[in-house]
Amino acid sequence: MIRLAVASGKGGTGKTMVTAALADLSGVPQVLADCDVDAANLEFLFSPRRLTTTEFRGLATARIDLERCHDCGICADRCRFEAFVRRDDAWTVDALHCEGCGLCTYVCPMGAVRMEPRISGEIYTSTTDRGVLVHARLFPGSGNSGLLVTEVKKRALKLASGADLLLVDGPPGIGCPLIATVGDMDAVLIVTEPGISALHDLRRLVTVCRRFNVQIFVVINRFDLADEFCTRIEDYCAEEGIPTTGKIPFDPEVVAAVRSGRPATRIDSPAAKALRALRDNLFIELGLS
Numbered sequence: 001m002i003r004l005a006v007a008s009g010k011g012g013t014g015k016t017m018v019t020a021a022l023a024d025l026s027g028v029p030q031v032l033a034d035c036d037v038d039a040a041n042l043e044f045l046f047s048p049r050r051l052t053t054t055e056f057r058g059l060a061t062a063r064i065d066l067e068r069c070h071d072c073g074i075c076a077d078r079c080r081f082e083a084f085v086r087r088d089d090a091w092t093v094d095a096l097h098c099e100g101c102g103l104c105t106y107v108c109p110m111g112a113v114r115m116e117p118r119i120s121g122e123i124y125t126s127t128t129d130r131g132v133l134v135h136a137r138l139f140p141g142s143g144n145s146g147l148l149v150t151e152v153k154k155r156a157l158k159l160a161s162g163a164d165l166l167l168v169d170g171p172p173g174i175g176c177p178l179i180a181t182v183g184d185m186d187a188v189l190i191v192t193e194p195g196i197s198a199l200h201d202l203r204r205l206v207t208v209c210r211r212f213n214v215q216i217f218v219v220i221n222r223f224d225l226a227d228e229f230c231t232r233i234e235d236y237c238a239e240e241g242i243p244t245t246g247k248i249p250f251d252p253e254v255v256a257a258v259r260s261g262r263p264a265t266r267i268d269s270p271a272a273k274a275l276r277a278l279r280d281n282l283f284i285e286l287g288l289s
Contacts, residue, residue, distance in 0.1 A: 001163055002286050005035070005181050007170040007209075008191045009201025014221040015191045017254060017264055019169040020045040021275040022189075023130045024263040028288055030165040032128070033156035034135035035149045035181040037121065042169045045263050048126030048133050056136065056151060058120035058144035059100035062093045068112035075104040075113055096141045121148055123155065132159050146176035153181070164288065173201075174208045182208070187215035187286060189245070193222050194229035202233065206240065217285065219246040219278055243285060246278030 006022070008015040019042060023032055034042040062083065064075075069091060076084035076091060083097040084104070095118065104113040120142035126133045134156040138145050153168070160166045168185070171177040182188055188209045192202045202218070209216050218237050223230045230247070237244050251271035254264045265272050 001160060001166060002288060003157075003166045003168070003184065003186045004189060004286065005168040005170045005185045005187070006189045006191060007178060007181065007205060008172045009174065009203075009205040010198055011172040013172075013191045013193045013198060014248070014254075015172065016041050016045070016169055017258060018189070018191050018219060018221070018248075018275070018278070019167065020263040021265045021272075022279055022282070023167055024265045025276060025279040026130070026165055026167065026283075026288075028164040029162070030131045030167055031156050031160040031163050032131055032133040033152055033166065033168045034133065035152055035168050035177065036171040037136045037138045037145050037148045037152065037177065038171065040135045040137060040169075043126065043133065043135055044261055045258065046128040046130060046133065047261065048128045048135075050124055050126045052125040054123045055119050056121040056123050056138075056148050057117040058142060058147055059118070060102070060115035061095050061098045061100060061118040062102075062104050062113050063116045064091055064093060065112045065114065066090055068110050070110050070112075072109065074107050074109065078103055078107045099143075118142075120144055123148070123151055125155065125159070131163075134159065145171075146180040149177045149180040153184070157184075174204050178205075178208065182212050182214060185212065185214050187217065189217045189219060189282065191219055191221055192233060194220065194226035194233060196229065199229060199233055199236065203236070206242065215285070216242050217245045217282060218242055219248065220244065221248045222250040223247040224249045243281075245281040245285065246274060248274040248278070 006019040034040045121138040123136045170181040253269035257264045
């Protein structure tokens, strides 16, 4: 089985659009995973039918046992995140400020503070016309998205037994969610666009991905909007020995397809043709054709 993640150095490059196109065109037994848990959008292009919902519990949050609390305020004095606040003439914990470090449990002389798991999101398993989709939602104000990504991947890998392809829609950037996504992958397809910030973030993302010894490929979306930067991206990839497996033109039909909740490959347009060529080139490189 090939484990392929689609990533981007910055948001808005068309990463989810490309992932959906590959899923729509793959033609092989596959499992899909959306690891962009802060803004999971892959489901909107495949109209999934939900099969299971599981609570995700991230890092623990402090809780005060008011029966044991002597109102000394040591916990509030020592908490650098200002998570302890006064309400109704008693100390309580503001969960949005608590970082789960646990220092308060050590400094409380009465043992009145304990750490409790906090429900931070949900993990879903759904069925689509292109295979099973594992996706998730991180609740607003919750952290630990890297941990949630890891749980999504674990579930997807378990379901992918016997499949030829695990296709992952990864998060943008180079932070913890991206690192959790790229680990254990065979290959990463980086979606970029012709622009100074995109080129800068492409360089950073390549540096991170190489730490994981994965194959790296690049596709340039909306390549025809800035010829100079498109050439600079192609030159950079050539210098680094990274295959440019596709170039997708700017196409208003892609916007229309996404707005209607369909992969861009289900329309007849220049971008759809480029996406089909991308699929063929990439799958040949991965040995899936």
